Amino acid sequence: MTDNARGPEGGEARVGYGRPPKSGQFRKGVSGNPKGKPKGAKNRPRAESEQLRALIRREAYRPVKVRIDGTELTMPLAQAALRSLGTAALSGETRALAIFLKILSAGAAEEDAVMEEILEEARETEKPVIRVRIVDAVDGRAVPTDEVLYPYGGGPAQRDRQDK
Structure with a gap:
C-alpha cells in the first residue's frame, strides 16, 4: 500500500481503509442518494397488496364441501380451516392450540x-330528554310522580338526582 501521507502542512491527509480522499467524500448537507425513498413511502399501501387482500378474502369465503360425522356440509374455506385447527387443538397438538387461542383472543x-368505540360515541352524543306524563286510566287526570310505583326503584325523582 502506498502511503499518501503528507504532514499536516503538506496538504492532503492520510488516505487508506476508512479514510477516503476528500474528493470522494460527500459534501455536507448533500445526500448520497438524492432521489432516495420519498417521505411516507413506508406507510403507503401498494396497489398489489390490496389486490392480494381481495384475492385472499375471495378464496377464504369460497364454499367447500366438508364431511363431518358422515354428513356432507358446505361451508366457507375459512370456517373449514378453523374447524380443522380446533380439532387438531382438541387432539392435543400444542401448536394448533396456541394458534387457535391467539386467533380467538385477537377476535375478542x-x-x-x-364496542369501546360505539360506547365512546354514545357517551359523546347528547342524552335525549324524554318527558313522561302519567295519567289515571279511569278519569284521565295527571298522577303526581311521587305516588307512582316504579319497578326496581328509580323513577323521575331518582333520575333527576343522577343527572345532577
Missing part, C-alpha cells in the same frame, strides 16, 4: 375495540 380484542 377487535370486538372489544369496536
Whole structure:
C-alpha cells in the first residue's frame, strides 16, 4: 500500500481503509442518494397488496364441501380451516392450540375495540330528554310522580338526582 501521507502542512491527509480522499467524500448537507425513498413511502399501501387482500378474502369465503360425522356440509374455506385447527387443538397438538387461542383472543380484542368505540360515541352524543306524563286510566287526570310505583326503584325523582 502506498502511503499518501503528507504532514499536516503538506496538504492532503492520510488516505487508506476508512479514510477516503476528500474528493470522494460527500459534501455536507448533500445526500448520497438524492432521489432516495420519498417521505411516507413506508406507510403507503401498494396497489398489489390490496389486490392480494381481495384475492385472499375471495378464496377464504369460497364454499367447500366438508364431511363431518358422515354428513356432507358446505361451508366457507375459512370456517373449514378453523374447524380443522380446533380439532387438531382438541387432539392435543400444542401448536394448533396456541394458534387457535391467539386467533380467538385477537377476535375478542377487535370486538372489544369496536364496542369501546360505539360506547365512546354514545357517551359523546347528547342524552335525549324524554318527558313522561302519567295519567289515571279511569278519569284521565295527571298522577303526581311521587305516588307512582316504579319497578326496581328509580323513577323521575331518582333520575333527576343522577343527572345532577
